[in-house]
Amino acid sequence: MAETARPASAPVGPPAAAAIAAAASTLRTARRVWITTHVKSDGDGIGCELALLRALASLGVEARAINDTLVPRTLRFLLARPDEVLVYDPSRDDAFLRAADTVVVVDVGLAYRLGRLEARFGESAGVKICLDHHLDMDPAFHHVLCDPDLNATGEILYPLLRALGAPLTREVASPLFVSISVDSGNFCYERCTPETFRIASELVAAGAEPYPLHVALNWSRALSEVKLEGEVIRMLRVDPGGAVACSTVSAEMLARYAMDPMEMPNIVNIPLSLEGVEIALLFVELEPGRVKVSARGKGRVKVCELARAFGGGGHPLAAGFSVQGTLEEARTAVLAVCRRLLDAAPPPRKQSW
Numbered sequence: 001m002a003e004t005a006r007p008a009s010a011p012v013g014p015p016a017a018a019a020i021a022a023a024a025s026t027l028r029t030a031r032r033v034w035i036t037t038h039v040k041s042d043g044d045g046i047g048c049e050l051a052l053l054r055a056l057a058s059l060g061v062e063a064r065a066i067n068d069t070l071v072p073r074t075l076r077f078l079l080a081r082p083d084e085v086l087v088y089d090p091s092r093d094d095a096f097l098r099a100a101d102t103v104v105v106v107d108v109g110l111a112y113r114l115g116r117l118e119a120r121f122g123e124s125a126g127v128k129i130c131l132d133h134h135l136d137m138d139p140a141f142h143h144v145l146c147d148p149d150l151n152a153t154g155e156i157l158y159p160l161l162r163a164l165g166a167p168l169t170r171e172v173a174s175p176l177f178v179s180i181s182v183d184s185g186n187f188c189y190e191r192c193t194p195e196t197f198r199i200a201s202e203l204v205a206a207g208a209e210p211y212p213l214h215v216a217l218n219w220s221r222a223l224s225e226v227k228l229e230g231e232v233i234r235m236l237r238v239d240p241g242g243a244v245a246c247s248t249v250s251a252e253m254l255a256r257y258a259m260d261p262m263e264m265p266n267i268v269n270i271p272l273s274l275e276g277v278e279i280a281l282l283f284v285e286l287e288p289g290r291v292k293v294s295a296r297g298k299g300r301v302k303v304c305e306l307a308r309a310f311g312g313g314g315h316p317l318a319a320g321f322s323v324q325g326t327l328e329e330a331r332t333a334v335l336a337v338c339r340r341l342l343d344a345a346p347p348p349r350k351q352s353w
């Protein structure tokens with residue numbers, strides 16, 4: 001193969017126009033493109049897959065989106081047909097995956113997070129392109145368009161689609177708008193820049209409709225999820241200092257409401273919404289002895305540092321990790337680190353508007 005994988009030490013960062021043009025030219029001449037994203041995919045991953053799939057189809061390039069796991073219920077409204085994004089089925093898909101001359105991985109740079117598709121990715125002879133906004137990146141990719149300063153992978157995909165010269169139709173713009181909207185907290189998070197809004201403006205001009213997309217994304221919740229939120233609110237605890245708030249979801253509650261712990265990413269915003277709270281925590285008992293912790297911050301403390309103390313990772317304002325032990329043991333251990341981080345944190349910033 002003419003293209004060689006980049007060295008393991010190559011940094012991620014704002015991709016140069018030349019890097020975007022090179023990835024676009026690979027895609028324009030591709031014959032079979034396999035698009036995929038991480039397991040338990042989210043709005044950014046699925047939105048990018050759909051936008052790229054549709055853009056490539058409009059250019060006459062054969063492409064398929066094949067993931068390890070199902071599109072979450074909350075995002076299925078985006079699909080033009082139920083099988084527009086496929087769940088990997090070896091007997092149906094292996095021939096296509098082996099024949100793919102280009103592989104595009106979106107919203108993740110680590111092959112192990114492709115689940116059952118990790119091996120197919122590893123053995124693929126195709127040119128490997130990564131579109132992402134996370135820090136960690138395997139050295140297997142020939143093209144890396146990854147900028148951790150962006151809210152969403154969609155903000156990387158947008159200039160790539162422009163470089164591809166694919167028409168920006170409503171069908172491309174809508175999932176791309178969803179990708180950025182979901183990962184930017186509805187255009188509120190700190191990484192929103194004028195460029196974020198410039199892209200959003202182009203997408204709306206191309207036919208993406210913010211209000212119906214908002215209704216489909218945020219006001220189409222399952223009753224069980226809202227009822228579970230009621231229990232999470234009842235069990236809210238605020239640390240005596242007032243800066244840490246947390247709540248818990250037991251394995252019994254997950255079973256009673258038939259909730260997938262991966263499909264409730266916003267519940268941790270309930271403790272975060274309290275005045276004076278700097279760190280919000282949601283402890284979810286995945287199984288007896290294993291607790292998943294979602295952490296959110298308002299800015300004074302980088303919650304990724306909290307996550308790192310427990311072997312996890314994430315972003316300054318949003319991170320996650322797992323702790324062995326009971327819910328109570330996990331809470332005691334995590335609160336102790338929170339207090340330490342708060343003591344070392346700079347004083348609250350005085351804002352003026």
Ligand SMILES: [Mn+2]
Nearest residue numbers: 044107153183
């Ligand atoms: Mn993302």
